[in-house]
Amino acid sequence: MNQAEVSQLMSKLRIRVNPRHKNLKQPDGPQGRLNKLRRTVNALFKYERLELNYTLADETRGYAERLISEAIRHGDTHKPTMEMADYWIEEKQLIHKLFKVLVPRFNDYKTSYTMLYRAPKAYPDIVFPRSVLELRGNPFPAILPQRSDQRNFIHNVLLDEAKKAYRAEKYEEITKSLEEQREE
Amino acid sequence: MKGLVALRSIKNRLCTDFDAFCRMILGQTPPPALSFASPIETLKPSIPALTNIERLFGDSIFWAVPKHRRSIEKRLKRKFGCIDDFYKMLLPRTDLFTCNQCGHSYQRRHLCPNCYKRVKDETTEFQEVIEKELGLEPIEQEVVVLYKGERTKQPVEEFFKGKRIIELKREKPSWFCRNLLQRTTIGNSDAKDVQPSELA
Numbered sequence A: 001m002n003q004a005e006v007s008q009l010m011s012k013l014r015i016r017v018n019p020r021h022k023n024l025k026q027p028d029g030p031q032g033r034l035n036k037l038r039r040t041v042n043a044l045f046k047y048e049r050l051e052l053n054y055t056l057a058d059e060t061r062g063y064a065e066r067l068i069s070e071a072i073r074h075g076d077t078h079k080p081t082m083e084m085a086d087y088w089i090e091e092k093q094l095i096h097k098l099f100k101v102l103v104p105r106f107n108d109y110k111t112s113y114t115m116l117y118r119a120p121k122a123y124p125d126i127v128f129p130r131s132v133l134e135l136r137g138n139p140f141p142a143i144l145p146q147r148s149d150q151r152n153f154i155h156n157v158l159l160d161e162a163k164k165a166y167r168a169e170k171y172e173e174i175t176k177s178l179e180e181q182r183e184e
Numbered sequence B: 001m002k003g004l005v006a007l008r009s010i011k012n013r014l015c016t017d018f019d020a021f022c023r024m025i026l027g028q029t030p031p032p033a034l035s036f037a038s039p040i041e042t043l044k045p046s047i048p049a050l051t052n053i054e055r056l057f058g059d060s061i062f063w064a065v066p067k068h069r070r071s072i073e074k075r076l077k078r079k080f081g082c083i084d085d086f087y088k089m090l091l092p093r094t095d096l097f098t099c100n101q102c103g104h105s106y107q108r109r110h111l112c113p114n115c116y117k118r119v120k121d122e123t124t125e126f127q128e129v130i131e132k133e134l135g136l137e138p139i140e141q142e143v144v145v146l147y148k149g150e151r152t153k154q155p156v157e158e159f160f161k162g163k164r165i166i167e168l169k170r171e172k173p174s175w176f177c178r179n180l181l182q183r184t185t186i187g188n189s190d191a192k193d194v195q196p197s198e199l200a
């Protein structure tokens, strides 16, 4: 088996994957952990933006990315992928969403399919860190503000040039009017 | 030698007569203790010296007494804490920044609380509307949420072709910056003059 075929066997995720899984301490043990992750993956596909504890969000992210990646690579006619989707998605209308909405949306993406932000916390509170997990391209208002203040953005460059041209015109007008006054 | 003899005599007197010793040191006798002529008490057998000492240790202040000297490192650590782990002194925080959008302060590498709260409120409302609208049917289209009055504009239907449009019953909040529907050019696009407006 050569190298190219090996790379085809696995989905290459575009996120950092932790070397070890998180236990997500549960009364039901490892099965409870899986159930919790399933619920969260399901909720992520349903709501597209969630606020979770950081550990849970980070752990869920990998599973969601993997599922989307598999769906993109194999499509909905691949049996193992469909079984995987059936296991991870509890509300079955979301399986349609995975293959008919998310796959076309993420097909051309060169980045990760999800985003993870650290949620703010009130200063003196000592709490577990919270985070916001979302699918990219969701219909909600953007979490990070649009960066319109960068000097090198094309609209800012154009605006600067326009300002310069406008000022030069104004200065010419002023000098002309001053000369006219002197002549009088 | 004389001193030794004097010391010995003092010791003897101390052992025999405490009052005399007090008179010698303090120049006066201790006040006489109150005494009651109680018949019951006199009938009690005298307590042996050993149990007396036990009782003294049992309910007295001699319980917890430091046995060893606490080292200077331990004392300082109790006082100030550990610099890496649990520092008790107040330190200035250097990881707070001011948000470029709203001016509130936020922690480094975290979301701004004020901006995030606005987005969060809007998001939960969107999610409720979308969930109610879609229900249990299989989801086969992307969803777009529009505010009141946005749908009547002409290019909307073409722009969101193939997407499911859900309308909210209120106006768009002013801070919502994703302004896809605003026209970028006004009037004829053949005009070549570009004039910035509202310049100081």
Ligand SMILES: [Zn+2]
Residues within 6 Å of the ligand: B099, B100, B101, B102, B103, B104, B112, B113, B114, B115, B116
């Ligand atoms: Zn802000």
